[in-house]
Amino acid sequence: MNEFPGQESIIRSEAAKSRRHKPLRRIFAEASDVLTAVCPCWMASPLSVCQLLGTNTIFDYVIFDEASQILPEDAIPSILRAKHAVVAGDNHQLPPTTFFAASDEDDDESEADGTGYESLLDMMIPFVRGFHLNWHYRSRDESLIAFSNHHIYDDRLVTFPGAGTSKAISHVFVDSIPTSDLQEESSGPEVNKVVELIMEHARTAPDVSLGVITMGIKHANRIQAALDRELNGEAEFSEFFDTGKNERFFIKNLERVQGDERDAIIISVGYGKNRGGSLPLSFGPILSLGGRRRLNVAVTRAKQKVTVVSSFKYSDIDSSKVRPQTGLEFLKNYLEYASSGGQLITSGELSTEPMNEFELDVYEALTSKGIVLVPQLGCSKFRIDFAACHPSSPGKYVLAIECDGATYHSSYTARDRDRLRQQQLERLGWTFHRIWSTDWFLRRQEEIDRVIQAYEKAVQKSNGNGRSGQGPASARNRTQQTQTAPPRAGRTSLRAPIPVRNSIDEYSPTELMSLLRWVKSDGKLRTNDELVDEMFEALPFSRRGSRIDAALKRVVASG
Numbered sequence: 001m002n003e004f005p006g007q008e009s010i011i012r013s014e015a016a017k018s019r020r021h022k023p024l025r026r027i028f029a030e031a032s033d034v035l036t037a038v039c040p041c042w043m044a045s046p047l048s049v050c051q052l053l054g055t056n057t058i059f060d061y062v063i064f065d066e067a068s069q070i071l072p073e074d075a076i077p078s079i080l081r082a083k084h085a086v087v088a089g090d091n092h093q094l095p096p097t098t099f100f101a102a103s104d105e106d107d108d109e110s111e112a113d114g115t116g117y118e119s120l121l122d123m124m125i126p127f128v129r130g131f132h133l134n135w136h137y138r139s140r141d142e143s144l145i146a147f148s149n150h151h152i153y154d155d156r157l158v159t160f161p162g163a164g165t166s167k168a169i170s171h172v173f174v175d176s177i178p179t180s181d182l183q184e185e186s187s188g189p190e191v192n193k194v195v196e197l198i199m200e201h202a203r204t205a206p207d208v209s210l211g212v213i214t215m216g217i218k219h220a221n222r223i224q225a226a227l228d229r230e231l232n233g234e235a236e237f238s239e240f241f242d243t244g245k246n247e248r249f250f251i252k253n254l255e256r257v258q259g260d261e262r263d264a265i266i267i268s269v270g271y272g273k274n275r276g277g278s279l280p281l282s283f284g285p286i287l288s289l290g291g292r293r294r295l296n297v298a299v300t301r302a303k304q305k306v307t308v309v310s311s312f313k314y315s316d317i318d319s320s321k322v323r324p325q326t327g328l329e330f331l332k333n334y335l336e337y338a339s340s341g342g343q344l345i346t347s348g349e350l351s352t353e354p355m356n357e358f359e360l361d362v363y364e365a366l367t368s369k370g371i372v373l374v375p376q377l378g379c380s381k382f383r384i385d386f387a388a389c390h391p392s393s394p395g396k397y398v399l400a401i402e403c404d405g406a407t408y409h410s411s412y413t414a415r416d417r418d419r420l421r422q423q424q425l426e427r428l429g430w431t432f433h434r435i436w437s438t439d440w441f442l443r444r445q446e447e448i449d450r451v452i453q454a455y456e457k458a459v460q461k462s463n464g465n466g467r468s469g470q471g472p473a474s475a476r477n478r479t480q481q482t483q484t485a486p487p488r489a490g491r492t493s494l495r496a497p498i499p500v501r502n503s504i505d506e507y508s509p510t511e512l513m514s515l516l517r518w519v520k521s522d523g524k525l526r527t528n529d530e531l532v533d534e535m536f537e538a539l540p541f542s543r544r545g546s547r548i549d550a551a552l553k554r555v556v557a558s559g
Contacts, residue, residue, distance in 0.1 A: 001034055001529045003033070004238065005477050006526070008034050023053055026053050028056075029057075032054075032056065036059070039104035040407050044080055046070055049081065050077045055080070059082055059083070061085075062078050062081065062086070063118060064085070064088065066088075066089055068090055068091050068096075068122075069096055075123075091121055091309070092294055093296060093297050095257065096185045113390075121139055135158045135420075135424075139302070139303060140168075140428050140429075141162035141169075142159045142160060142161045143162075143168050144302050144303075144342070145157065146159065147333075148299060148300050151330065154298050158508075160424050161387070163398075167341040167342060169306045169307075171335060171338035171340035172193065172307060172308065173177050173339075174309065174310065175292070176189040177273060185218055187271070190268060190270060191223050193309055193335060194212060195270045197266055197307060198210065198266070204219040206240045208263045208304070209247035209262040211249065211254060212265075212266045213268070213280075215270050215284065215285070219268060219270030223251055252296070254298055257297060259302050262303065262307040263300060264307070265298075265301050266309060267307070269310040272312060275310055279317065280320060284346045287328060291326060291327020291330070292325065292327050295327055295330045295331060308335065308338040314332050317331070319332075339364070348403065357402060359375075362403055365448055366386070366401075371452075372389040376399070384401070384402065385403045386401040387401075388455055389540070390459060394464065398455070398459050399458040400431065401451065402421075402422075402433075420433075433450075433451060435451065454477050504547055507551075512551065515538060516531065516556060516559045528557070531556045532552045536552060
């Protein structure tokens, strides 16, 4: 604002108006320097950039998210306004598509084959320096991402085992044969079953966010209509279905769900058998180019639980008609995976990395004390060295024990192995304990006693007898931390370090410069005019004349 006083006056004038503001594009053209300094970060869709910003507006960085869904031609106006571009996306997820843009009568129209680059992400990959983000944080249970990790990402993602015992993924089979035609695209009994599951969730788990994903838009519309009829006059569910919630309930088809996430997800296939009991493989966008990517988006939206609903089983899909690396193959395999409760990939696929002598010694010492251990728990590159089981519920894990063995040393950085992995496991509900090899060799019995104490506390916590991180003790700690936190930066002294004089001319330049430093010492950002205002308030004068203004402005300009 000091550098562009004319632009400052334009911004202040527009901010003071209650109506008849100038168009944003015009303000950008007239005062882009001050506007981007006052508001340095702007968010807009690629299609609105030309409407909002003139060609003279240049940003240091322009960041594209979900770049796999942006057409290259739509991104060009944003790129032209950037000194640097950052492109984030996943080319294993949805490409730009117009599949559902057609009317209901044209739903059978296949996707047109494009030419050139499919998306901004594909266009930029040859020209930019790329980085893979391999750690997966969304899923609180490994089985929610294990299928995609194995079939889509070649087991590249680093995932973490969940501490829960309930199945995070399940399949609900709606066994019915249609009594009328035209239900192959949207099974009526399946619609009713999905509405039943939604209402049950709203009654039993209203604090857990929920989303419904369908394979086709007709099926989504039928579920929405059936739910609306069910909710007619039901005021008790108004809070759960409130559209103003942060993570509100939704019903969406495959094309609209990328970027969304919810605690629980219901995936409704919708397509079903005909009146003759056979299954027509008319599965819409799943069969088109990119069907695998569409399904990959759908099955990775949940944080805690996925329920797959279908009116046919995976075995009903004719294997002779399934081509490799297609959406139909993905669907058949995922239905089988869901039917197994997410165990088809994870069971029996423990690490082949043998325990070293240190880990073997720890295993034998702890099992001899009656602690049931599962070594190398997990199904990705990261495994928990030992998962300690609950004494009366062997399938329930209560303590994650990590040693500085092969898994520990496989991390690229100390930050990963010493802090981030533990933080992520604790976020997923694990109680964490580490055993250092040096301590084990020097003080073996003490380390065994430490593990036993940690295990007993973890069992008590699992039984509900221990203090959780959100309990009263934790609250007291937070209060103490707040009370003892260092004060915010303030001025070096409460009173201005300047003597009382009768005239501004009696103050030396050194004294006025000391006053300026005192005004600035609170760390607040001010324009030159605001600095002059605050310096005058600290002076012992009741009236502000031109001589005072001139003297103070000279000091500010030189300071």
